[in-house]
Amino acid sequence: xxxxxxxxxxxxxxxxxxxxxxxxxxxxxxxxxxxxxxxxxxxxxxxxxxxxxxxxxxxxxxxxxxxxxxxxxxxxxxxxxxxxxxxxxxxxxxxxxxxxxxxxxxxxxxxxxxxxxxxxxxxxxxxxxxxxxxxxxxxxxxxxxxxxxxxxxxxxxxxxxxxxxxxxxxxxxxxxxxxxxxxxxxxxxxxxxxxxxxxxxxxxxxxxxxxxxxxxxxxxxxxxxxxxxxxxxxxxxxxxxxxxxxxxxxxxxxxxxxxxxxxxxxxxxxxxxxxxxxxxxxxxxxxxxxxxxxxxxxxxxxxxxxxxxxxxxxxxxxxxxxxxxxxxxxxxxxxxxxxxxxxxxxxxxxxxxxxxxxxxxxxxxxxxxxxxxxxxxxxxxxxxxxxxxxxxxxxxxxxxxxxxxxxxxxxxxxxxxxxxxxxxxxxxxxxxxxxxxxxxxxxxxxxxxxxxxxxxxxxxxxxxxxxxxxxxxxxxxxxxxxxxxxxxxxxxxxxxxxxxxxxxxxxxxxxxxxxxxxxxxxxxxxxxxxxxxxxxxxxxxxxxxxxxxxxxxxxxxxxxxxxxxxxxxxxxxxxxxxxxxxxxxxxxx
Amino acid sequence: xxxxxxxxxxxxxxxxxxxxxxxxxxxxxxxxxxxxxxxxxxxxxxxxxxxxxxxxxxxxxxxxxxxxxxxxxxxxxxxxxxxxxxxxxxxxxxxxxxxxxxxxxxxxxxxxxxxxxxxxxxxxxxxxxxxxxxxxxxxxxxxxxxxxxxxxxxxxxxxxxxxxxxxxxxxxxxxxxxxxxxxxxxxxxxxxxxxx
Numbered sequence: 001x002x003x004x005x006x007x008x009x010x011x012x013x014x015x016x017x018x019x020x021x022x023x024x025x026x027x028x029x030x031x032x033x034x035x036x037x038x039x040x041x042x043x044x045x046x047x048x049x050x051x052x053x054x055x056x057x058x059x060x061x062x063x064x065x066x067x068x069x070x071x072x073x074x075x076x077x078x079x080x081x082x083x084x085x086x087x088x089x090x091x092x093x094x095x096x097x098x099x100x101x102x103x104x105x106x107x108x109x110x111x112x113x114x115x116x117x118x119x120x121x122x123x124x125x126x127x128x129x130x131x132x133x134x135x136x137x138x139x140x141x142x143x144x145x146x147x148x149x150x151x152x153x154x155x156x157x158x159x160x161x162x163x164x165x166x167x168x169x170x171x172x173x174x175x176x177x178x179x180x181x182x183x184x185x186x187x188x189x190x191x192x193x194x195x196x197x198x199x200x201x202x203x204x205x206x207x208x209x210x211x212x213x214x215x216x217x218x219x220x221x222x223x224x225x226x227x228x229x230x231x232x233x234x235x236x237x238x239x240x241x242x243x244x245x246x247x248x249x250x251x252x253x254x255x256x257x258x259x260x261x262x263x264x265x266x267x268x269x270x271x272x273x274x275x276x277x278x279x280x281x282x283x284x285x286x287x288x289x290x291x292x293x294x295x296x297x298x299x300x301x302x303x304x305x306x307x308x309x310x311x312x313x314x315x316x317x318x319x320x321x322x323x324x325x326x327x328x329x330x331x332x333x334x335x336x337x338x339x340x341x342x343x344x345x346x347x348x349x350x351x352x353x354x355x356x357x358x359x360x361x362x363x364x365x366x367x368x369x370x371x372x373x374x375x376x377x378x379x380x381x382x383x384x385x386x387x388x389x390x391x392x393x394x395x396x397x398x399x400x401x402x403x404x405x406x407x408x409x410x411x412x413x414x415x416x417x418x419x420x421x422x423x424x425x426x427x428x429x430x431x432x433x434x435x436x437x438x439x440x441x442x443x444x445x446x447x448x449x450x451x452x453x454x455x456x457x458x459x460x461x462x463x464x465x466x467x468x469x470x471x472x473x474x475x476x477x478x479x480x481x482x483x484x485x486x487x488x489x490x491x492x493x494x495x496x497x498x499x500x501x502x503x504x505x506x507x508x509x510x511x512x513x514x515x516x517x518x519x520x521x522x523x524x525x526x527x528x529x530x531x532x533x534x535x536x537x538x539x540x541x542x543x544x545x546x547x548x549x550x551x552x553x554x555x556x557x558x559x560x561x562x563x564x565x566x567x568x569x570x571x572x573x574x575x576x577x578x579x580x581x582x583x584x585x586x587x588x589x
Numbered sequence: 590x591x592x593x594x595x596x597x598x599x600x601x602x603x604x605x606x607x608x609x610x611x612x613x614x615x616x617x618x619x620x621x622x623x624x625x626x627x628x629x630x631x632x633x634x635x636x637x638x639x640x641x642x643x644x645x646x647x648x649x650x651x652x653x654x655x656x657x658x659x660x661x662x663x664x665x666x667x668x669x670x671x672x673x674x675x676x677x678x679x680x681x682x683x684x685x686x687x688x689x690x691x692x693x694x695x696x697x698x699x700x701x702x703x704x705x706x707x708x709x710x711x712x713x714x715x716x717x718x719x720x721x722x723x724x725x726x727x728x729x730x731x732x733x734x735x736x737x738x739x740x741x742x743x744x745x746x747x748x749x750x751x752x753x754x755x756x757x758x759x760x761x762x763x764x765x766x767x768x769x770x771x772x773x774x775x776x777x778x779x780x781x782x783x784x785x
């Protein structure tokens with residue numbers, strides 16, 4: 001036992017080591033990525049750990065491991081669960097013998113996501129248990145115990161921390177790491193593992209028959225608790241429970257929900273002891289709907305009567321407002337405090353020397369009136385450069401491009417996708433575009449890593465999650481195998497090369513692929529690559545501003561003319577942009 | 590108000606706000622006190638505005654409510670202004686006197702505020718300004734500016750300087766312990782003048 005100040009995801013990873021977990025798979029996605037990033041660098045490992053190519057692949061691997069009787073963890077962000085939804089829904093039918101915990105991290109307020117979907121709805125849809133921690137300590141304890149719970153029910157368990165759990169910190173009491181002793185054995189049982197109609201009908205019935213027992217067991221799990229204090233009550237779930245606890249008056253009852261499905265009889269007994277019940281939860285009204293089912297003539301407040309929002313994340317102040325609106329006076333009265341106006345925004349931007357920036361620059365030049373479908377990654381920031389027209393989900397840059405083409409739209413279609421995203425779900429879209437005769441250009445922004453989520457390796461990098469060498473797949477070969485005839489690879493820092501290849505691609509029919517290759521500037525720096533700095537000669541500079549418009553954060557304006565700050569990584573692209581030859585490597589002149 | 594002490598550390602992605610918040614958390618552990626925190630990860634880190642919430646003696650959630658922070662430690666003067674509404678009446682802002690002009694300003698051709706303008710708008714709170722870069726350079730590395738800032742803020746934190754020093758020594762890379770120890774002390778010296 002020890003106490004440490006840990007990130008939520010660090011505490012979750014440690015909980016898995018205490019269980020202990022035998023098999024780990026997942027795909028990076030904020031806010032879930034650090035769990036595997038920690039598990040993959042542990043020195044002595046008795047478990048398998050991998051970054052899979054996408055969430056469906058990850059979950060199928062983990063499910064197979066759990067069928068073999070070992071404990072498996074599969075991690076992803078909430079939208080990754082959409083990709084994994086196919087195996088998820090039927091894994092509830094087949095069940096598991098070893099514990100299977102699927103961590104799907106939700107992101108209320110979409111801090112780093114394309115939507116605000118609620119994983120608890122998936123759990124209800126699949127009819128499997130869901131654990132929703134309200135503190136980091138609870139996240140640690142829940143995930144440690146979730147494997148045993150999964151084995152007890154013979155079902156996968158969804159574990160749903162939110163951003164404010166994953167990326168919060170706290171003092172956490174940790175247990176001891178246990179040694180791995182289980183070895184997988186696959187016991188053939190076609191009636192369980194071959195879901196032909198004759199089998200699956202029976203499995204579905206069995207899943208439904210498990211539900212009352214699960215509810216009863218979870219009501220006694222210690223994750224759903226209450227204390228009766230008065231005629232009014234607040235029921236809260238997840239992180240919002242801690243906001244409520246800080247604000248709750250002493251004469252108001254409190255119930256915390258951390259495990260689903262909720263036992264209706266148990267809930268009804270609590271609700272019926274009150275005159276008024278306020279439900280506070282982030283995103284979907286999952287708890288509120290059950291409360292309303294059992295409330296009878298008890299007044300229920302929540303999202304459905306407008307006291308609480310359906311969207312965004314909650315905060316102590318938001319919870320105080322909801323309580324006041326529902327007639328429960330919070331213990332703390334917050335003063336109104338709003339941000340000051342007229343402060344120049346500082347949104348995230350592509351780094352100085354980011355290899356994506358010159359590609360977008362060349363694209364905008366060669367395809368002036370082009371349509372630019374894009375994808376999920378750091379390069380979505382190309383929006384700021386006017387080079388991103390659509391983003392919906394992983395892999396959709398290719399398919400949105402081909403879809404637009406087949407409507408008769410005549411503009412050039414230039415899609416952008418990262419290397420990891422292309423391998424995740426981009427390949428089927430490319431295959432489809434070629435097969436169905438689309439005319440478009442796909443630019444693969446190959447920065448040799450999964451950048452946005454913290455630089456995880458992928459199948460093109462030649463390295464596994466644990467740092468071992470593996471066969472690096474060739475993006476060029478994959479594209480050719482999909483039927484693409486024009487596949488050109490260009491250095492992302494070579495503006496002339498980029499523009500020439502783009503013009504060449506523009507002149508040809510069919511689906512064309514450009515692979516713009518240059519390592520992510522952050523990984524390059526960590527690998528010790530030094531290029532030296534560039535500087536602007538004030539005597540040659542005319543102050544035309546072309547380099548400033550390029551948008552590199554290292555180029556600042558000081559007085560009339562720009563200068564290059566020490567953020568410069570030496571990519572040299574600005575020197576290629578300057579029409580007056582005023583930019584050169586330091587020490588060259 | 591809650592009985593704990595709420596610290597908001599703000600800056601720009603890459604300036605070391607996360608390490609600084611870890612030092613505060615570690616110092617709480619050394620003193621056996623509960624602590625909660627929340628911070629910015631993921632894409633928002635890429636040169637964007639970042640914030641770390643640290644609630645010393647925190648028993649509940651990790652988020653600090655605007656208008657209730659006891660202190661803001663800002664690694665960039667403009668970011669101090671952006672988060673000023675978080676500080677409680679009578680609270681303190683310890684800030685680096687320099688700031689990085691956001692790239693958006695250059696690209697969109699907008700005008701950037703001057704240091705004087707920012708200072709004037711921060712004028713109605715207890716403000717402690719220091720030259721973090723110069724002090725960090727004096728300590729031996731510009732990368733130690735975050736620890737300089739903690740040293741300056743240490744006069745106002747409910748944690749002993751010894752606990753903070755121990756936490757710094759535990760969390761910074763082994764090779765840089767000497768530099769960071771000096772950075773903390775130089776910051777602490779610079780912050781001494783801000784005490785009433």
